[in-house]
Amino acid sequence: xxxxxxxxxxxxxRFYWRKAVSVTMYVLxxxxxxxxxxxxxxxxxxxxxxxxxxxxxxxFTQLPKPVGESGGGLANAIVGTLVLxxxxxxxxxxxxxxxxxxxxxxxxxxxxxxxxFLTDVLNGVPSIVTGVVxxxxxxxxxxxxxxYAGGVALAILMIPTITRTTEEMLKIVPxxxxxxxxxxxxxxxxxSLRIVVRTALGGVITGIMLAxxxxxxETAPLLFTALNNRFWHTSLDQPIASLTVFIYxxxxxxxxxxxxxxxxxxxxxxxxxxxxxVAVRVATRSRFEER
Amino acid sequence: MLSHVINESQLAKAxxxxxxxxxxxxxxxxxxxxxxxxxxxxxxxxxxxNSSALSREKFGLSFLTQSIWDPVQEEYGALPFIYGTLVSSxxxxxxALPLSLGIAIFLSEITPPWLERPLSFxxxxxxxxPSIVYGIWGFFVLVPWIRSDAEPLLSSSLGFIPxxxxxxxxxxxxxxxxxxxxxxxxxxxxxxRDVLKAVPxxxxxxxxxxxxxxxxxxxxxxxxxxxxxxxxxxxxxxxxLGETMAVTMVxxxxxxxxxxxxxxxxxxxxxxxxxxxxxxxxxxxxxxxEIALVLFVITIxxxxxxxxxxxxxxxxxxxxxxx
Numbered sequence: 305x306x307x308x309x310x311x312x313x314x315x316x317x318r319f320y321w322r323k324a325v326s327v328t329m330y331v332l333x334x335x336x337x338x339x340x341x342x343x344x345x346x347x348x349x350x351x352x353x354x355x356x357x358x359x360x361x362x363x364f365t366q367l368p369k370p371v372g373e374s375g376g377g378l379a380n381a382i383v384g385t386l387v388l389x390x391x392x393x394x395x396x397x398x399x400x401x402x403x404x405x406x407x408x409x410x411x412x413x414x415x416x417x418x419x420x421f422l423t424d425v426l427n428g429v430p431s432i433v434t435g436v437v438x439x440x441x442x443x444x445x446x447x448x449x450x451x452y453a454g455g456v457a458l459a460i461l462m463i464p465t466i467t468r469t470t471e472e473m474l475k476i477v478p479x480x481x482x483x484x485x486x487x488x489x490x491x492x493x494x495x496s497l498r499i500v501v502r503t504a505l506g507g508v509i510t511g512i513m514l515a516x517x518x519x520x521x522e523t524a525p526l527l528f529t530a531l532n533n534r535f536w537h538t539s540l541d542q543p544i545a546s547l548t549v550f551i552y553x554x555x556x557x558x559x560x561x562x563x564x565x566x567x568x569x570x571x572x573x574x575x576x577x578x579x580x581x582v583a584v585r586v587a588t589r590s591r592f593e594e595r
Numbered sequence: 596m597l598s599h600v601i602n603e604s605q606l607a608k609a610x611x612x613x614x615x616x617x618x619x620x621x622x623x624x625x626x627x628x629x630x631x632x633x634x635x636x637x638x639x640x641x642x643x644x645n646s647s648a649l650s651r652e653k654f655g656l657s658f659l660t661q662s663i664w665d666p667v668q669e670e671y672g673a674l675p676f677i678y679g680t681l682v683s684s685x686x687x688x689x690x691a692l693p694l695s696l697g698i699a700i701f702l703s704e705i706t707p708p709w710l711e712r713p714l715s716f717x718x719x720x721x722x723x724x725p726s727i728v729y730g731i732w733g734f735f736v737l738v739p740w741i742r743s744d745a746e747p748l749l750s751s752s753l754g755f756i757p758x759x760x761x762x763x764x765x766x767x768x769x770x771x772x773x774x775x776x777x778x779x780x781x782x783x784x785x786x787x788r789d790v791l792k793a794v795p796x797x798x799x800x801x802x803x804x805x806x807x808x809x810x811x812x813x814x815x816x817x818x819x820x821x822x823x824x825x826x827x828x829x830x831x832x833x834x835x836l837g838e839t840m841a842v843t844m845v846x847x848x849x850x851x852x853x854x855x856x857x858x859x860x861x862x863x864x865x866x867x868x869x870x871x872x873x874x875x876x877x878x879x880x881x882x883x884x885e886i887a888l889v890l891f892v893i894t895i896x897x898x899x900x901x902x903x904x905x906x907x908x909x910x911x912x913x914x915x916x917x918x
Contacts, residue, residue, distance in 0.1 A: 326810035330705055336697025337714065340784070343777045344721050347732045402628035410622055411629070419629045421902070422636055428830075428898035429639075429891060430837020432864045436887040437639045439871070440646045460639075463632060493621030521725025524839035524864070528871045548727045552840060555731040563735075570728045581723050585716065 348574075355571025358564035363572075368534050368550075374561050378569055380536050384451075384545040385573075388530055389519050391455025391540070396462035396515065401508065403463075404470025409496050411471070420471075427464035434460040435525035443529060451537060451544040454530025458522060462515040469511025473504040510584050517580040521573060523548035547573050639891070647885035649878055658885060664850040666870075671882035673889065675850040679768070679860035680890070683842060684835035686772025686856070688828055691779050695831075696817075696824070698780070699787035704813055715785065722781035730844035733774040738765040738845055741773070746857055761857040764847065769856040771846040775838055779831035786830060786905060790823030791816055826904030833898040837890065839864040863890040 362377045369376030403423070407416055438457035443449055477500050485495040501508065523546075531543035532553065547569050554566035650658065654671060661672020698718065702711055742765030749759045749769075794816040802812040817824070847859020848869055863886050874880040 322808050322811070326808035329810045329813075330700075333697035333700040334705065336694045337701040340694055340698055340721070340780050341717060344717060344724075346736065347724060347728065350732055350736055351728065399628050399631055402625050403632055406622075406625035406629040410625060415626075416629075419632055421899075423632055424902050425895055425898055426632065426636060428833045428837075428894055430839065430864055430894055432837065432839045432867050433639075433643075433887050433891045433894075436867060436871070436884060437642050440642045440884065441638070444646075460635065463635070467632065491615060492618040494617070496621065517723060521723075521727070523725070523727045524868055527868055531872070548725065548840075551727050551731060552844075555727075555734060556844065566731055570731055573725055574728060577723055577725065578720075581720065 351567060351570050351574055354564070354567035355569075358568040359571060363565070363568055367536070371559065376565075378545075378547065378550055378565065380533065381545040381547045381550045381569070382572065384530070384533070384537065385520055385547040387451060387537070387540070387544060388454045388458055388526065388546055389516055391451060392458030392462050392519050393512070393516065395455060395459035396466055397512065399459075400463045400466025400511075400515070401470050403467045404508075404511075405474065405496060405501065407467065407471040408474035409500070420468075423464045423467050426460070427468070429460075430524075431457075431461055431522050432524040432527075435527060435529055438525065438529045446541075449529060449531035449543040451530055451540040451542065454526045454544065454546070455540075457525035457529045458519040461522060461525065462519050465515040465518065466511050469514065470508050473507030473511065474500055476507065477503045506587055510587050513580050513584050517577045517584075520580075521548065521577055523552055527552075640888075643884055643888040643891065647881050647888055649881035650885045651881075653878065654882075658882070659889070662850075662852060664866075666874075666876075666879050669876070669878055671878070673863070673882075673886050675852050676861055676863040676866050676886060677889070678852050679771075679846065679850075680836055680862040680864070680893075683768055683771040683775055683846065683860065683862060684832055686768065687775030687779055687835045688832055690772060690776035691783055691831060692828060694776075695780050695784035695787055695827075698784040699791050699824075700813055700817075702784075702788045703791040704809070704816075715788070718781050718784055721777070722785075726778070726838060726840040729774055729778055729841040733770065733841055733845045737774060738770050741765050741770050745769070750857070757854045758856050761853075761855040763857060764859065766845055766847040766859060767857050768846065768860045771842045771860065771862070772856070774841045774845055775835045778838060778841060779835050782834055783827050783831040786827035787820075787824050790820040790827065790905070793823070794819050822904055822907070826901045829897055829901035829904065833894050833901060836897065837864055837894050839868050843868045863887075 360377075362375055363379075364377060364382065365379050366375070366377035367380055368378060403419065407420055407423075410416070411419065434457045437460070438453045442453040442456055446453070481499055481503060482495055485499045486492065490499075526546050526549050530546055530549070532549045533543045533545040537544040551566045551569040551573070554562040554569070557563065557566075650671060654661065658671065658673055659677065660674055661670075662674040663670045663672050664675060665671075702715060702718075706714060742763050746759075746763035746765070746769065750761070750763065753759045798819055799812045799816055802815045803809070807815075842862055843865040846862060846865060848861050848865055849859040850861045850866070851858065853860075867883055867887055867890075870879075871883055874883055
């Protein structure tokens with residue numbers, strides 16, 4: 305109604321109304337950014353305050369104590385997580401890096417497109433499903449839970465991240481580097497490995513660290529592959545402890561002592577992942593500044 | 596194709612003393628590993644298809660429509676889990692959509708560059724927090740808050756809607772939806788931000804030149820990038836559907852279908868996490884694997900659809916900005 309009136313006061317009212325809407329919407333969007341930060345701050349606050357009060361030297365050096373005995377630590381779980389991520393890396397690194405090289409250097413065809421698409425699809429597969437697959441593929445034939453099965457489940461999760469970041473990073477390497485090397489008579493495969501991969505090595509390592517960080521935080525694929533173990537593992541053929549599965553088991557337990565240790569475990573896990581992602585951030589930033 | 600390559604390399608071998616054998620080996624090795632990803636997906640499907648044979652033969656399609664889950668009587672129907680997965684994910688998106696749009700607008704339109712980097716970093720840090728940490732935080736902090744504050748408030752103000760009726764347990768569908776919304780926020784908002792940034796500058800400048808306010812120009816950018824934002828939402832949906840640990844710890848794990856969001860529920864991922872190691876009979880195990888297969892198929896469809904949407908938009912955006 306206001307708009308239809310041609311006099312000045314009406315249109316200026318309309319103008320101020322539109323201005324007000326603009327400012328309000330921008331304030332609302334700023335508020336939603338603030339609201340999104342709140343859970344992050346709260347999660348950090350609770351993990352830090354509850355985790356710190358339960359953390360001590362024993363936590364890193366002792367085995368879990370039986371129910372009713374206080375104290376003890378999760379040393380075997382920390383080592384177990386490292387072993388599982390190491391196993392996952394052993395399987396996923398060659399596959400991921402080589403597939404990434406293929407996609408970047410030779411993948412400009414229908415097969416390359418298909419692999420690229422399926423890698424993205426694999427990236428979206430729920431982690432619990434990879435656990436089920438590792439169970440049917442390894443645990444059932446072997447007849448028991450094992451660190452190997454857990455490593456395979458984690459590897460399936462790591463492959464797409466490594467493949468896609470390797471591809472993206474190799475693609476950043478200028479085409480002229482390849483041409484210069486080939487013009488000097490260096491064979492194609494040496495160009496790929498010694499020139500292209502080496503130039504993009506920082507980026508490739510970034511991708512690997514991202515995948516490692518994600519795998520270290522996974523619980524669901526380990527629940528029925530690596531299972532859990534309250535003692536040191538003596539071989540990779542056995543169930544093995546992991547930080548995440550311990551956090552889950554202890555977190556839902558009725559014992560205050562265990563719940564406190566679950567928070568300490570969460571803190572250690574978060575610190576591991578935080579260090580990795582900050583390192584990635586610093587590595588990528590310096591790379592972009594160079595360019 | 597292959598014989599063609601070999602012929603070429605044999606020619607090269609004759610002229611350069613066999614150096615290109617390395618090329619042939621390297622290329623085929625790289626191709627072999629790329630093909631392994633393809634094989635991996637096929638193996639995953641085949642494994643789950645074969646291992647769920649018992650349940651598929653016994654229950655057929657009624658597996659998806661039956662709502663009785665009774666391991667004692669060997670009666671398995673997956674409907675409560677499918678329902679729980681869909682409802683908790685939908686709830687997560689309903690909560691996350693306005694928030695992540697706000698964040699995307701804030702990051703792409705308002706924030707000065709020096710603030711944008713640390714803010715994006717914080718939002719992405721949320722994505723790096725392990726699901727199990729969200730889980731214990733949800734279990735010990737979010738659920739008590741929902742029980743003591745959120746649910747009494749909702750039932751006293753909106754209690755006339757069946758969704759918000761019932762006893763305030765804390766754990767239940769509402770808690771699952773809220774924790775999932777926190778978890779999908781980073782992916783939805785960061786992709787929406789990228790999509791908004793792909794809108795050609797000329798679009799917004801034209802709007803501003805015609806006398807629109809900054810918000811009106813932003814609205815034009817929003818409608819321009821609509822399908823990309825829908826793609827971001829569907830990618831978030833893909834994540835929410837498969838989320839396991841955090842949901843398992845707060846949803847209550849009871850295979851019932853109820854109208855109220857306050858009631859406990861169960862999701863496909865949670866039932867796998869809880870009951871897989873307890874599956875004592877072959878049929879039980881096979882029914883659980885069939886649930887994994889259903890979840891796998893649903894997420895693959897959702898993710899493929901989202902990838903295609905985001906891909907078409909960012910490509911379109913790039914092309915438009917180059918013109």
